[in-house]
Structures are given as structure tokens and as C-alpha cells.
Amino acid sequence: MQQENKYLVKATNISKIYNHQPVLSDINLEVKKGDRIGIVGPNGSGKTTLCEILAQLRRPSSGQALKEYGVRIGMQLQESKYPKGTTAYDILNLYLKTYKLYLEPEIILNYLTTLNVKELMNKDISKLSGGQQQRINILLALIINPDLIILDELATGLDLESKERIYELLSQFLGNQEKGLIIISHNMDEIQNFCDTLIFMMNGVIQKISNVQEIVREFGTVEKFVKEKFKEYQIQPTNISNNNLNQEVSNDKWAKQWKKYVDKNKK
């Protein structure tokens, strides 16, 4: 039996419900060695939740998320909460010890220099800026040499130089063809540069899985394709008539009160 095509992670009929609201519905997805997947979709379509479930950080409400034995996942989250008083070195030590990574200090220092975080490592991580924390999150995702790296809004909030350095580091990491990648991004160039598969999500459902090369051949850029998809799936504002809105105002508690306030105060 060939082991090559074994999955790294696999979601089977995943659904997730938050406060009675379905956020993911019946998702099936297999990520294999060497897969380079970009996930796009409107805000709130469930991209982060799906990745957190794939990374075993969250439980699905139903369905199964399996990780192949021994597979290591590095996940950079869009937002991370660190305990006050903890330094980035504390977290780094914890990661390296947990994963039993006995990396030579030179290798670690090389990462710190490339990511331009060396001077931040002794500071209280909870007091660093969003972009500084972001760089540390990327460091932590990469340093464990994961089989699958999941990056959520990789470059958001990063200055130009940091972005370039991180892209460079990611390219080096992906030089190993065995590594799996999932990027959630609103930056279509990132998807075009790093991914071969594009997943378009909407309302907690995978609407379409496409091949990036084919998209570029047909649409010129991933951006053009995604714009088309947004148009295709968008609820047109013209569908909402004034009558419907009037109805909404009389049914909505806040809108009703606001209308009273406006009527009272406007000349």
C-alpha cells in the first residue's frame, strides 16, 4: 500500500452550531500531503471555524474531524489571547518542549532575525501590537516544523517589509513538497501565489472547489474569479423593497425606538 495519498486531516459531515445558529453545515474535506489550499468567502462564512476544527482546536457539533496519527499542525490564528506577563520566549519554550524539538539555538535565532521579532521576545506578549503578535504567531506556527500549516489572514496588519520576509519564509517552508498548506485570506494574490486549490465558502457551506491554475487560465486572476463568485452569490440589495423595510422597522425593537427618537428630534 502506498502511504503517499493518506490524508493529513479529514473532515466528514462536519456541522457546527453556535447559539442555535448553524455556522458550518455538512462539510467534507480531505487535506493531503502537498496540498496547497486557499479558503475564501465573505466575512462570517465559517472559514476560521472550519480551520479550528481541522486543527483539532474546536469540536464540531456533529460529524468527525480526524488527524492522521503523528501529523503536526501549525496554526496561526487571526487573534490570539496570551496571558498577561508571559513573554514570547516563555511561549516559544513551551512550544519547543511540548513538541520535543531540540533545535540548535542558531536555527531559532535565524527565525527570530528573519521575522524581525528578536527584540520583542523578552516583552510581555499581551502588550505587543497586533502586527507584532501576528509575527510571533507565525513564528510559533513555523518553528514546530508542521506537516500542515494553517494561516489565517497571514499578512493582515503587517508592514510591507514584514510581509515580504514572511512570504519568503513561507516559500522556503513550502519548498518541501510534502508540506500541506491552508491559507484563509482576503488577499487573492496570496492565494494565487501559494495555492493550487481554491475553496469558496459561503453561509457555512463549501460552495465550490476549484483548481487555481484553471481559474487563472479562464479568468486571468483569482481576484477576478472571486469577484464573479461574490456577484453570483450576493443577495442583491434591490431584492429588498421599501415595504419590506417598513415592515422590518415596525418589527424590530431597536429600529422602532430609534424611529421614535428620530421623529422626536428631527426638525
Ligand SMILES: Nc1ncnc2c1ncn2[C@@H]1O[C@H](COP(=O)(O)OP(=O)(O)OP(=O)(O)O)[C@@H](O)[C@H]1O
Ligand atoms: N466562539 C464563538 N461563539 C459564537 N459564535 C461564533 C464564535 N466564533 C465564531 N462565531 C460565529 O460563527 C460565524 C463564522 O465565524 P468565522 O470566524 O468562522 O467566519 P470567517 O469566515 O472566518 O469570517 P472572517 O472572514 O470575518 O474572518 C460568525 O457568524 C461568527 O460570529
